[in-house]
Amino acid sequence: AQSVTQLDSHVSVSEGTPVLLRCNYSSSYSPSLFWYVQHPNKGLQLLLKYTSAATLVKGINGFEAEFKKSETSFHLTKPSAHMSDAAEYFCVVTPTGGGNKLTFGTGTQLKVEL
Amino acid sequence: EPEVTQTPSHQVTQMGQEVILRCVPISNHLYFYWYRQILGQKVEFLVSFYNNEISEKSEIFDDQFSVERPDGSNFTLKIRSTKLEDSAMYFCASSEIVWEGFDQPQHFGDGTRLSIL
Numbered sequence: 469a470q471s472v473t474q475l476d477s478h479v480s481v482s483e484g485t486p487v488l489l490r491c492n493y494s495s496s497y498s499p500s501l502f503w504y505v506q507h508p509n510k511g512l513q514l515l516l517k518y519t520s521a522a523t524l525v526k527g528i529n530g531f532e533a534e535f536k537k538s539e540t541s542f543h544l545t546k547p548s549a550h551m552s553d554a555a556e557y558f559c560v561v562t563p564t565g566g567g568n569k570l571t572f573g574t575g576t577q578l579k580v581e582l
Numbered sequence: 583e584p585e586v587t588q589t590p591s592h593q594v595t596q597m598g599q600e601v602i603l604r605c606v607p608i609s610n611h612l613y614f615y616w617y618r619q620i621l622g623q624k625v626e627f628l629v630s631f632y633n634n635e636i637s638e639k640s641e642i643f644d645d646q647f648s649v650e651r652p653d654g655s656n657f658t659l660k661i662r663s664t665k666l667e668d669s670a671m672y673f674c675a676s677s678e679i680v681w682e683g684f685d686q687p688q689h690f691g692d693g694t695r696l697s698i699l
Binding site for chain 2: 502504509510511512513514517558568569570571572573574575
């Protein structure tokens with residue numbers, strides 16, 4: 469079985485400051501991990517993916533995430549927040565090569581203030 | 583960039599009625615999925631579909647639900663007799679072939695908001 473825990477339901481940052489959205493995972497198998505973003509009234513857009521290659525993964529819009537097996541974490545970061553980053557972010561896990569069912573976290577709502 | 587399209591964007595239906603949600607996956611994708619998100623809750627997996635059959639389904643996907651690929655482009659989710667608790671946002675997704683050791687990411691549509699009255 470696999471699961472993800474997003475540690476913060478809401479995060480608020482000022483524009484231009486760093487973003488940190490936290491995610492811990494639990495998986496019986498070697499996991500594939502993803503971050504998706506959902507803007508209001510839109511679908512889920514893939515930000516980045518980890519599939520057992522490099523542990524530091526770069527995604528779109530300046531986001532990156534680091535897979536830390538010892539901490540079972542896959543936190544999402546961005547050096548400088550932009551107003552357009554305001555959205556809901558989902559950490560997602562699936563067992564690598566073990567099937568295609570995605571398990572979603574509860575989401576983190578990111579607010580970016582001027 | 584190719585995208586998954588879903589219609590309608592919003593569907594309002596009376597309880598007990600049948601509803602069909604439609605999706606056009608990305609053209610070279612072979613795996614298709616439905617997920618739902620009840621307001622304020624997690625996105626939940628419903629079903630995956632490959633080679634014209636269901637490859638995996640969740641406990642939510644009971645006999646009221648069915649999926650079909652009626653032609654070469656559409657992928658549909660049918661709810662036979664809707665209940666109030668079926669009100670949710672339904673997302674369709676598709677991915678390229680999945681093989682052992684590597685997962686292709688799933689690409690999602692914008693969703694259909696289903697409201698049961």
